[in-house]
Amino acid sequence: MTAHQANDFQIKPAFWKKLNHLTETLNEPGVFTVLPGYEWSGNTAVGGDHNVFFRKEGARIYRCSHALVAEHDDLDTDAHTLTDLYNRLHDEPVDSVMYAHVGGRYANIHFDHDPRLEAAVEVHSAWGSFEWILTDGFPMRRRVGVVANSDGHKGRPGASYPGASFFGAYGGLTCFLMKENTRDAVFEAIRRRHTYGTSGPRVAIDIKAELTAGGTLFHRNPIAEPDCATEKVFVCTMGDIVQITDKKVKVSVSVDAPVGIESIELRRGTSTVALWRGYEDKNLGNRLRLMWSGAEYRGRGRNTRWQGRILINGGCIERFSPVNRLNPEQTLEQVGSKSVIFNTITTGNRMGCDIWLEEESSEVEVTTNHGALSLTLKEMDGKPVIMSAGGLERKLIAQRLPAGGLATSAHFQKEIEIEEDGDTPVWLCVNLEDGNQAWTSPIYLFQK
Incomplete structure (x- = not known):
């Protein structure tokens, strides 16, 4: 289309x-x-x-x-x-x-x-x-x-x-x-x-939600069209508007991607209630992922410039790979065996690089025009380290990943509580290994 x-x-x-x-x-x-x-x-x-x-x-x-x-x-x-x-x-x-x-x-x-x-x-x-x-x-x-x-x-x-x-x-x-x-x-x-x-x-x-007691699915938004067609359902999917009596629903998620899946965020409104990763801490390797993202503000000229250097102390870079680098004229490259330099932009989207380190005990210093991070790979578990940088969701995220490729399929379930008043939007943000993302329309569940 x-x-x-x-x-x-x-x-x-x-x-x-x-x-x-x-x-x-x-x-x-x-x-x-x-x-x-x-x-x-x-x-x-x-x-x-x-x-x-x-x-x-x-x-x-x-x-x-x-x-x-x-x-x-x-x-x-x-x-x-x-x-x-x-x-x-x-x-x-x-x-x-x-x-x-x-x-x-x-x-x-x-x-x-x-x-x-x-x-x-x-x-x-x-x-x-x-x-x-x-x-x-x-x-x-x-x-x-x-x-x-x-x-x-x-x-x-x-x-x-x-x-x-x-x-x-x-x-x-x-x-x-x-x-x-x-x-x-x-x-x-x-x-x-x-x-x-x-x-x-x-x-x-x-993405589907199972409704134990069933619910009334509206074919249009009843706030604007209260007389729209309805039907009784026990399962609903992305985009559906459903009035229910259940206090909790079971949400089932399935994702198949052409590349590895870094993570899947199951969200209720603006909160992430479940975070799927296709690996455990024991699978973590010598790969450090550094991703920067965000924008200056909502309007024209929202681009955020990210300038800086990544320095490896006490070791060397075994392998380096840019992630989601789309503008070839912007600098994101390895310099020698111990450093990476970058001069790039993001505009709400994310980009960065993967660095495989020869020594997991190496200290990594990341210096940018929006702030700095210092970390050691061997001290990191699967939880990301986040540096907030103001603006519109500007942030730098450091994450330890398995050395090899990530799973390309994901299937999981999670029980979600439903708000007593107003809508409970249930939706997904899928983060892919190549830096791309995907977002589903929310399921709009409400009791009254």
Whole structure:
């Protein structure tokens, strides 16, 4: 499934007509789904960037402005705020859905929200990784799905490297859980929040909650559509909104990845209630993983620069390997037998390196422009050492790993307590050995 999402204030009438012709021509039901649509590019103060998708061609385009459009005969169709856009789309005969998008003008989820239209938030793209756009909504009972997109501005969906531009991450992918590859199925998957996103790799993820006493599953968000269809269920999956009476539920997780799985975080809201690793402390080897991540803030120019040196005292580097290094012109390299230097950026995503040490008793000194760490490998167990660095979730994490490759499959279960009031969002963050990540849409469980 793909779509072209041009900034609305640049789309001239002739180009909008051409886009509609292309999507209609290229869409092949059952094989390749192409959706017509555009990016509504209002400033953050009036709602921020949102992706608009139409079920079929022929819809009007409702721009935030005509800033770079010379033709002004349809100025009266502009939607200057997100609220205006919602109203326009409700009046539009062609069905539509929306994503809250984090680009240069990040989506402002506090400005307005219409669950009938906006069913998903974007947690990753070439702009970086943004868990906050999901978790900021939990206190407000925003029941949205998770998606990841490219937005690399290079016309390479599914292969969107950042290159030498201001982008700092590889473009993401979304998995839609559906029985057929059609526009109708895509729309239903989005509206049911049956999606998960990755920072690039194709990972198979399944999460289910078993409900002993059963529950009422809502096909739409009942806060916005109280008369929506419902059904009685005893098992639910990612994206489902289910009212239950159980105080606890058993959650089953299954992940199959094309690379090793570093860890899986089973989360309840913003808390990690179970951390899966495919190894025990006795399996730890001479590999030290150092990963830095985070951003400066939410808006444009959020890139964080990480500069520094890793120095090995009392030993040498046996082997060195960068992790998730995407910009070749940025320095991340071994210098001699005892040191590594780096000058890189992150934009919410994570990157770093693996160092195999000849002597586990060696002291490792990590010096960065955001702080420093000093540690000895033999004194580390499987628990990460974390240096918080301010900003927006900026951190440096040191972790001891087995010397060899990690397991590529994971299966586990965990019992989770359900809040008495409000929602209990249950979701996954999968951390892969190559530095990539994946996130599932939450299961939204509630008692009342």
